[in-house]
Amino acid sequence: MNKILENEVLAEKINRYVIEAPKIAQRRKAGQFVIVRIDEHGERIPLTIADADPEQGTITLIVQAVGKTTAQMTLLKPGDYLLDVVGPLGAPTHIERFGTAVVVGGGIGIAPAHPIAQALKAAGNTVITILGARSKSLLILEEEMRRTSDEVIVCTDDGSYGMKGLVTHALADLIARRGKPDFVFAVGPVPMMKYVSLLTKEHGIPTMVSLNPIMIDGTGMCGGCRVTVGGEMRFACVDGPDFDGHQVDFDELMKRQAFYKEQEAIAYQRMLERCRAEGIAQPDPS
Amino acid sequence: MSDELNPKEIETLRALSAKERMQIPRQVMPEQSPDERRANFREVPYGLPSMTAVVEANRCLACKKPACVEGCPVGIDIPGFVALIARGDFEGAIRKVKETNMLPAICGRVCPQETQCEANCVLGKKGDPVAIGRLERFVADWEREHGLMEPPPIGEPTGKSVGVVGSGPAGLTVAIDLRRMGHSVTIYEALHAPGGVLMYGIPEFRLPKSIVNAEIEVVRRMGVDIQCNYVIGQIETVDDLLERHDAVFLGTGAGLPWFMNLPGENLCGVYSANEYLTRCNLMRAYEFPCCDTPIAASERVAVIGGGNVAMDVARTAVRLGAKEVYLIYRRSEAEMPARAEEIHHAKEEGIIFKLLHTPVRYIGDESGRVQQVECIRMELGEPDASGRRRPVPIEGSEYTIDVDTVVVAIGNGPNPLVPKTTKGLEVDPRRGTIKTNLETMRTSRRGVFAGGDIAVGAATVILAMGHGRKAARSIDHFLRTGIWDVDRID
Ligand SMILES: Cc1cc2nc3c(=O)[nH]c(=O)nc-3n(C[C@H](O)[C@H](O)[C@H](O)COP(=O)(O)OP(=O)(O)OC[C@H]3O[C@@H](n4cnc5c(N)ncnc54)[C@H](O)[C@@H]3O)c2cc1C
Ligand SMILES: Cc1cc2nc3c(=O)[nH]c(=O)nc-3n(C[C@H](O)[C@H](O)[C@H](O)COP(=O)(O)OP(=O)(O)OC[C@H]3O[C@@H](n4cnc5c(N)ncnc54)[C@H](O)[C@@H]3O)c2cc1C
Ligand code: SF4
Ligand code: SF4
Ligand code: FES
Numbered sequence: 001m002n003k004i005l006e007n008e009v010l011a012e013k014i015n016r017y018v019i020e021a022p023k024i025a026q027r028r029k030a031g032q033f034v035i036v037r038i039d040e041h042g043e044r045i046p047l048t049i050a051d052a053d054p055e056q057g058t059i060t061l062i063v064q065a066v067g068k069t070t071a072q073m074t075l076l077k078p079g080d081y082l083l084d085v086v087g088p089l090g091a092p093t094h095i096e097r098f099g100t101a102v103v104v105g106g107g108i109g110i111a112p113a114h115p116i117a118q119a120l121k122a123a124g125n126t127v128i129t130i131l132g133a134r135s136k137s138l139l140i141l142e143e144e145m146r147r148t149s150d151e152v153i154v155c156t157d158d159g160s161y162g163m164k165g166l167v168t169h170a171l172a173d174l175i176a177r178r179g180k181p182d183f184v185f186a187v188g189p190v191p192m193m194k195y196v197s198l199l200t201k202e203h204g205i206p207t208m209v210s211l212n213p214i215m216i217d218g219t220g221m222c223g224g225c226r227v228t229v230g231g232e233m234r235f236a237c238v239d240g241p242d243f244d245g246h247q248v249d250f251d252e253l254m255k256r257q258a259f260y261k262e263q264e265a266i267a268y269q270r271m272l273e274r275c276r277a278e279g280i281a282q283p284d285p286s
Numbered sequence: 287m288s289d290e291l292n293p294k295e296i297e298t299l300r301a302l303s304a305k306e307r308m309q310i311p312r313q314v315m316p317e318q319s320p321d322e323r324r325a326n327f328r329e330v331p332y333g334l335p336s337m338t339a340v341v342e343a344n345r346c347l348a349c350k351k352p353a354c355v356e357g358c359p360v361g362i363d364i365p366g367f368v369a370l371i372a373r374g375d376f377e378g379a380i381r382k383v384k385e386t387n388m389l390p391a392i393c394g395r396v397c398p399q400e401t402q403c404e405a406n407c408v409l410g411k412k413g414d415p416v417a418i419g420r421l422e423r424f425v426a427d428w429e430r431e432h433g434l435m436e437p438p439p440i441g442e443p444t445g446k447s448v449g450v451v452g453s454g455p456a457g458l459t460v461a462i463d464l465r466r467m468g469h470s471v472t473i474y475e476a477l478h479a480p481g482g483v484l485m486y487g488i489p490e491f492r493l494p495k496s497i498v499n500a501e502i503e504v505v506r507r508m509g510v511d512i513q514c515n516y517v518i519g520q521i522e523t524v525d526d527l528l529e530r531h532d533a534v535f536l537g538t539g540a541g542l543p544w545f546m547n548l549p550g551e552n553l554c555g556v557y558s559a560n561e562y563l564t565r566c567n568l569m570r571a572y573e574f575p576c577c578d579t580p581i582a583a584s585e586r587v588a589v590i591g592g593g594n595v596a597m598d599v600a601r602t603a604v605r606l607g608a609k610e611v612y613l614i615y616r617r618s619e620a621e622m623p624a625r626a627e628e629i630h631h632a633k634e635e636g637i638i639f640k641l642l643h644t645p646v647r648y649i650g651d652e653s654g655r656v657q658q659v660e661c662i663r664m665e666l667g668e669p670d671a672s673g674r675r676r677p678v679p680i681e682g683s684e685y686t687i688d689v690d691t692v693v694v695a696i697g698n699g700p701n702p703l704v705p706k707t708t709k710g711l712e713v714d715p716r717r718g719t720i721k722t723n724l725e726t727m728r729t730s731r732r733g734v735f736a737g738g739d740i741a742v743g744a745a746t747v748i749l750a751m752g753h754g755r756k757a758a759r760s761i762d763h764f765l766r767t768g769i770w771d772v773d774r775i776d
Binding site: 084 | 476477478486514515516517520521522541542543545547551552554555557558560561564565569570573574575576577578579580582583653654655701702703
């Protein structure tokens with residue numbers, strides 16, 4: 001049982017949770033995640049540790065409500081508990097002094113990108129951050145990213161803020177303007193990571209991506225999280241979640257992520273009905 | 287059926303001669319009919335009614351040198367407890383069992399008795415052996431149903447503490463025995479529920495989770511601190527544990543699923559047995575949407591493999607509503623590693639056996655969902671290293687089966703997480719098991735013991751418990767003497 005200390009809305013359907021988890025707060029490194037279960041009937045869902053405060057004994061999760069569990073989480077109040085939090089899981093992101101490092105975060109991917117930008121900065125890199133969101137209201141952590149980056153470029157799909165366009169455009173512009181960076185780290189929706197990787201492959205820039213296949217145990221026991229990297233089967237929860245973007249089979253990942261769509265919709269509808277029946281304020285339908 | 291004891295009948299039974307005893311047929315355990323059980327996850331056998339258990343117990347000849355005990359990896363006093371059942375003293379019987387086995391409701395259900403205790407029973411030479419497993423299960427159920435489960439006495443505190451990694455049968459047994467000796471014990475478990483394979487692997491219809499929980503509750507009441515959601519190798523290493531514990535026991539099991547590296551193995555709808563069973567058992571996907579975790583809705587399922595795990599998967603798929611379930615195994619039925627009883631149950635439930643067949647690739651549709659499995663027929667050639675005849679593909683015999691779900695159940699290896707993060711822990715490079723002296727359960731690392739599947743590869747519940755038992759004696763010896771270099775503990 002882990003106590004929720006804060007639950008704050010950061011942007012439309014994106015909440016920031018501060019959770020009591022002293023040991024995880026001490027041990028976690030950038031790039032690692034936890035697996036959370038809300039209640040007895042709940043699913044196990046992986047969430048990146050966006051930040052941690054070892055002194056306070058807390059970790060921060062930034063979560064987008066996309067379905068049953070993540071929407072149900074938004075209803076939890078400070079003082080409530082998460083039934084299970086296990087972590088830190090996954091291998092930490094490999095950080096070294098590359099020189100100039102570009103961190104690309106798309107949508108909710110900005111949350112996991114933040115600790116990586118911090119770590120790259122701390123290792124002495126020049127950090128350029130590209131943030132992408134569908135529109136201004138969905139952009140998160142801009143301030144925090146500015147604090148850890150030498151330069152921040154914001155793009156929105158609808159042009160409501162920053163430059164209008166995709167992060168790949170911003171990255172192409174950046175390469176044209178400043179030359180090749182030494183390293184790129186991309187995290188966000190799978191198509192975004194795919195196109196960033198295609199672009200950097202053309203330019204021969206080493207690129208890591210953080211993959212988010214469906215997981216259960218997170219310890220290498222079930223193989224549900226398997227991904228194909230360089231033609232080989234890897235388990236994202238223990239071998240990753242970071243992999244060489246030039247080697248990942250993104251199309252396979254996208255298909256595997258979508259496998260339970262129908263059942264997920266049923267679970268979500270069922271929760272809405274229960275909320276209605278019990279007179280609980282409903283989380284936004286997505 | 288009345289479940290009352292009939293003292294008169296017991297008296298008559300007790301008066302029987304050995305010869306007469308041998309005339310009593312092995313008693314039948316009533317079970318759900320195949321048709322009924324295909325549609326539910328409830329346990330298949332109902333257990334023995336009290337008087338049936340008494341009759342069965344009266345078949346035992348109370349051998350002076352009981353061969354059955356030799357066959358039990360934990361050495362339960364079988365004639366002792368069976369004789370107590372024979373007299374109708376169920377409380378005495380369960381006490382006797384629990385002198386050596388604290389998880390009898392589990393073992394009575396899942397032990398491969400036919401190759402262990404019952405294989406050795408003298409009655410088996412001419413007829414059917416005493417149903418030792420069913421009797422063990424019977425007294426354990428009787429105790430639980432009568433609310434009589436009590437933790438055994440705990441030893442005087444020794445001031446020593448032991449960290450146990452993994453809460454499967456090996457870890458639980460080591461913890462129980464160490465508490466009896468007065469050591470304090472903390473179990474660290476990666477998942478959110480303790481029990482290991484008992485919880486996530488073996489299906490509800492063979493081993494109800496409420497029974498596992500009840501037996502684990504007693505372990506808790508013995509003062510064992512069970513920390514779930516605690517992955518050693520991630521949040522802490524074995525070295526960290528050795529800083530606050532005087533010894534560490536590794537019982538992390540064989541949880542790494544093997545795949546065959548076939549084309550299409552990552553299609554949607556292709557699972558490892560571990561994932562399929564974990565979704566269904568631990569996460570209770572069979573109760574979806576009451577429970578949130580989904581599992582593929584399947585009409586036609588192919589299960590690859592011929593062991594107990596494959597049987598469990600096939601029988602699970604039937605209960606999840608699949609209309610046709612194929613079991614694809616590359617050898618013939620004679621070579622199947624699964625228990626005869628499981629094969630029998632699977633056949634009764636309508637599973638279609640494709641023997642001497644093996645998959646060569648999986649074919650998917652646009653969305654990436656598996657649609658077909660392409661198989662090739664096999665024939666048996668020369669015996670291989672294991673003595674079994676090696677299956678060889680018959681060229682040109684490929685054909686396809688339409689399926690929407692595939693479960694790969696070809697076995698598991700040890701999970702490398704702990705070995706990878708522990709300095710000085712020697713591992714068998716081929717099998718991935720932790721090198722362990724099977725007399726003392728000591729590893730290459732001072733103060734670190736191991737047992738169960740992590741030490742020998744995928745085996746059985748009772749073997750893991752036997753290791754746990756030996757390890758507890760060895761750990762106790764080490765904690766009392768501080769001596770590490772010994773070859774035997776007597
Ligand atoms: C390593 C990792 C780190 C992640 N970090 C974050 C994060 O920091 N913030 C965040 O908002 N999201 C994160 N995610 C994604 C998050 O786990 C999913 O959004 C969440 O599981 C959705 O659950 P749901 O019940 O709300 O939605 P559902 O309706 O059940 O699912 C919506 C979609 O989420 C994905 N999903 C569903 N179940 C799982 C599962 N068990 N494991 C992984 N993905 C699943 C599927 O693609 C699915 O189509 C991460 C995923 C991974 C693998
Ligand atoms: C589907 C299936 C059916 C089976 N049926 C039978 C049967 O009928 N009869 C029989 O005798 N045997 C059966 N077996 C085999 C039997 O279950 C195992 O041999 C036995 O459970 C091994 O016990 P163990 O204690 O070594 O490990 P496990 O039961 O595997 O338990 C290991 C535990 O350690 C935990 N763990 C692993 N790594 C870590 C870590 N790094 N940190 C913390 N915790 C960790 C795991 O989560 C797990 O809970 C079956 C196995 C399977 C998979
Ligand atoms: S524990 Fe297993 S082997 Fe031992 S007596 Fe019981 S059923 Fe037989
Ligand atoms: S060998 Fe058979 S008959 Fe003899 S004591 Fe054991 S169970 Fe009884
Ligand atoms: S989530 Fe089960 S192996 Fe990765």
